[in-house]
Amino acid sequence: MTAGDTAVHVPDSRARQREHGRDLRRETPRSALADTGSDADRDPIGILRAQNVDRLAELVPLRRERMSESPFAFYRGAAAVMAADLARTPRTGVEVQLCGDAHLSNFGLFAARDRDLIFDLNDFDETAPGPWEFDLKRLVTSVAILARQLGLGDVDEADAAARTSLAYRIALSRFADMEAAERFFTRISAKRILKVLGRAGLDDDATSAATKTVRKAERNTSERALGKLTAIRADGVRRIVDQPPLTTRVAGWESATADDLFRGYADTLDADAAALLSQFRVTDAVVKVVGVGSVGTRCLLVLTTNADDEALFLQIKEASASVLETHAGAVAEAEPGIRVVRGQRIMQASGDPFLGSLRADNGRSFYVRQFRDKKGGVDPMQLQGADQIAAYAGLCAVALARAHAQSGFAATISGYLGGGRGLGAADHALARFALAYADRNEADHAALIAASETDWYLPAGA
Known part of the structure; x- marks a missing residue:
């Protein structure tokens, strides 16, 4: 079943989808979600360099400068590198409409048509039908990279990544159980950000920062x-x-x-x-x-x-x-x-x-x-500690789950991932993927910094 099929075929019932999702575990065990694919023949700088060919030449140096700032900044600019890596990883074969670049900085606030402020995905340059795993892995990995850059240890990195997967999994199960029309009209209000921070028991500074973010977006007209x-x-x-x-x-x-x-x-x-x-x-x-x-x-x-x-x-x-x-x-x-x-x-x-x-x-x-129609967002670099990161990443995961559910196969994916409300096999596997890929991303970032101007500017194959 693919996202393209939804235009012609009505998906199976929720019950049959969940059963099919559970059956997929035999072909692609959930432990396979931890597989980052082969390191052989990778050329991350070559992939980035190839993208420079058709860009405005005078801005190419600025692109390198921005990507060099940190591993998280590099990750933001390296969607092509990760897409090439993800193509080498196992997947279930279930496809949905993908964002294609679902990292923490690509979610934010904006005005709905009725002028209410809502929270959702906000970058679709890379959108296309594809394996649902790709978006979820990109989001969970961005959590691990951010946690590492903010000085958290491996345990907290893994915990924040796993909790992001859990939030996606629980939300997807809930969306799968909704009536299709109800799910279609569901959205995340800006007020949800404040409620989530409150439930997480975070400090007043965090709540105040979120309030300021919402108010700033409301003025951004x-x-x-x-x-x-x-x-x-x-x-x-x-x-x-x-x-x-x-x-x-x-x-x-x-x-x-x-x-x-x-x-x-x-x-x-x-x-x-x-x-x-x-x-x-x-x-x-x-x-x-x-x-x-x-x-x-x-x-x-x-x-x-x-x-x-x-x-x-x-x-x-x-x-x-x-x-x-x-x-x-x-x-x-x-x-x-x-x-x-x-x-x-x-x-x-x-x-x-x-x-x-x-x-x-x-x-x-x-x-x-x-441009700037009540647009705004949380700067991930301003988050503090595993709880703040996991709380915000959880909101992003809910938005991603809702977006994936629109393709009609939420129950299949939910059946595959499992419905438990505690950290499960899929969550732990995705956390292992995230930490391993964070290591790879750091190495790629270092390679960009070490690359000569010739390596960066010459078109691929020149």
Whole structure:
């Protein structure tokens, strides 16, 4: 059964799925979740270098600089490396719509269509159908890497990783038992973050930090960004303020070409969002550096305004083949921009009404989304101790479980993992995987730092 099949075939009943999941243990025992695959013929720097070939050359050094900061930063930018490694590991054969890059920094807060603040996955550049294990292993491993970087010992690293797996497993079992429509409409409110911290018995500083994060996200609107990111020139025209090299000017965005591009994008929106967008015009755009792994891809911050100088900020981000396609055998169902939009709509509990795609005349594919529409998030590096890490990672695990459940095979995966509420065989196996892969990630990070400029910049095979 695959995620692609769900468009045609109705999945089996919950009972039959759970039975099938338990049967899968004979073919792929849960202990196999600890297998990190062979170390032979790995070339992590070569994989990263190959990604540089089609990126903006002037930003490639910044990508290396950001990935060199720490093992966790390296991990954030090395989704392609891990995809290649995961392709060598055992899996059950059950596929769902994947995020493709489900680490702790790719979850956060944003506004639902009804303006409530919710918590969910927020990065879908690598989304594609694939083995559910890939996302869960990437999340659990990010927990171990973070715990190690924050100075926790092996025991606490393993415990935080295992508790993340447990949170996913319990949530997935609960989602599997829900009526399908009820599950579809379930979402995690921002208030859940505060409740989880309270139940975990964490200190007042942690609760206060979470409260500040929520309040900051609520203030993070286009109106506020207008005052912070733009200025009115002497000629009375409002422009985004240049901050090179993080934001640099784009030539030609006031031309009819830009309007044509946006008309094509508007065709991919629902009618209500398209009608609202029609009241705005493109005023300015800059190339904006984002993230760690995305540095060097073509990403634009676009200012649109209406006749009353009200602003709607949009981000246009280049989409290329998912690392799951390039390194792990996933099959693309559409061009990259459409793939990202489709995957995000499947996995998120409440999507961005301005999420759409466009294709440039040069053939490049892009997706479009709102910029800073009540967006915010917890900085994992500010978490303290195993309890805080596990509490936050548990929220991420619940969001991931809900996203995976939308593909219709939650009960199969739940049957395979088991339904106990204490740490079980799968949790311990995934924790062993996470610690072993954290060792590998540290070695890869060291290899990046040691790599010469020639190793980093030359295209693969040159």
